[in-house]
Amino acid sequence: MAPDRGAVALLARLVACRSIAGGGNGELIAEVAHVLEGAGAVVHVLDGTRSGVSVLHAVLGPADAAGGLLLAAHGDVVDVAGQRWTSDPFSLCESDGRLHGRGATDMKGFLAAALAAVRASDPSALRAPLHLALSHDEELGCAGIGPLLDALGDNLLPAPLAGVVVGEPTALRVVDRHKGKAALDITVRGRAAHSATPAAGVNAVVATAQLVGQLEALGSELAGEATDAAFSVPHATIGIGPIAGGVAVNIVPDTCTLKVETRVLPGQPLDGIVGRIEAVAAALETELQARAPEAVVAVRQVAGYPALAPDPAGAAFAAHVGTVAGRGSGGAVDFGTEAGLYQQRLGVPVVVCGPGSMAQGHTPDEYLTVAELTAGEAFVAGLIARLRG
Missing domain, CATH: 3.40.630.10 (Zn peptidases)
Structure with a gap:
């Protein structure tokens, strides 16, 4: 033509x-x-x-x-x-x-x-x-x-x-x-304190870093589960996006935000993998609340498609x-x-x-x-x- x-x-x-x-x-x-x-x-x-x-x-x-x-x-x-x-x-x-x-x-x-x-x-x-x-x-x-x-x-x-x-x-x-996707916003709230006495606070940035490590571990678990060789990445993934937290170096940060996505294979339950991410967040929240009852690790799905x-x-x-x-x-x-x-x-x-x-x-x-x-x-x-x- x-x-x-x-x-x-x-x-x-x-x-x-x-x-x-x-x-x-x-x-x-x-x-x-x-x-x-x-x-x-x-x-x-x-x-x-x-x-x-x-x-x-x-x-x-x-x-x-x-x-x-x-x-x-x-x-x-x-x-x-x-x-x-x-x-x-x-x-x-x-x-x-x-x-x-x-x-x-x-x-x-x-x-x-x-x-x-x-x-x-x-x-x-x-x-x-x-x-x-x-x-x-x-x-x-x-x-x-x-x-x-x-x-x-x-x-x-x-x-x-x-x-x-x-x-x-x-x-x-x-x-x-093609894969399905869910995009998540995660907010970690700890407790502010003077940086001279960091143990008096709960550092939300440090807690978020801990969460990132746990999500990376979950991603490794997913890589060992269902696979489809038709994809260049033949398994479900968890992606870590922008992180923002803290206002000054002399203040223990009380808030940190993290953007995360998961992409799943056809036939894998997207809600199920989102649920596993939420379970990791809930376990971290329980750990933080032992030190500060007001601590929160909140997960909110902001977008997604099957x-x-x-x-x-x-x-x-x-x-x-x-x-x-x-x-x-x-x-x-x-x-x-x-x-x-x-x-x-x-x-x-x-x-x-x-x-x-x-x-x-x-x-x-x-x-x-x-x-x-x-x-x-x-x-x-x-x-x-x-x-x-």
Whole structure:
């Protein structure tokens, strides 16, 4: 397929919309809605989970016909703060066949490819519907997809789907699994004291360091339990994030905060591993309260999403998508997506497949090649062609 400069122009318009996770997305939603309405789609813009943000659903073809396809994307991108770019991250820059811009790979490239393919299609020729869904705040632990899933479950899917394709960058390889994740905030409260008499206090920073060691030990336990060789890290993990505590060196810190995540394999109970983390925290709290009854080790889950699990009943759908993509089916990715949520809520086959590589996602000078964008458009066009037959 020859390069479609229309797809490049669409990507440029999407990149110019500064839809940073946690911020607004009105400009992006309006842009996508405009293109889809111009292509003959019925578009629904719904309130998101925060004020000033929206989610979008569109459908082309006979919505009440069975066997339709849902293409899913997120419109938000990660921030560029602290990164050194050689061009404006919100102005698409083409150089040596590479299209540089924030979100070019993750995942406005897929969205541009899908819009270009839809714009070139004839909705009246479809025998089964094509649905498109656009969420917000995926980069914040899939925090913005809830209203979209609710609406899809209530009335926006009047007939059973054949399946869902989440267009995250996989080099157009069809992926049938990824890990689930929970993000946790932990607050440790001890007792302040003068640093000249440290035994009079309970040092929350020291207690947090002790907790980190215990969580590292739990992570080693998990590595010796369930495994899946399809992942580059074939077991569940516990990640230690930012730690902050104390106000001055001459005061025993009475508060310290810690951010932790756990990523679990498909089939592993995410709540169960979160429960093991909470048990470690509770044991430490009991130990600290022996010295200061007011001590607390509080764990709060702030984000999370389920794993995408291989589905034998969806093997035919995965093979179908793989045939259209031309890059093979099966396999895993280590990053998370909204796919597990679609699988959990809609109960239909779900795969992840999109142009580009996540190795470029979130990086300075993020890029998608023109060839990858063209291949992505051909992929979506191929899926639409199957809906005609």
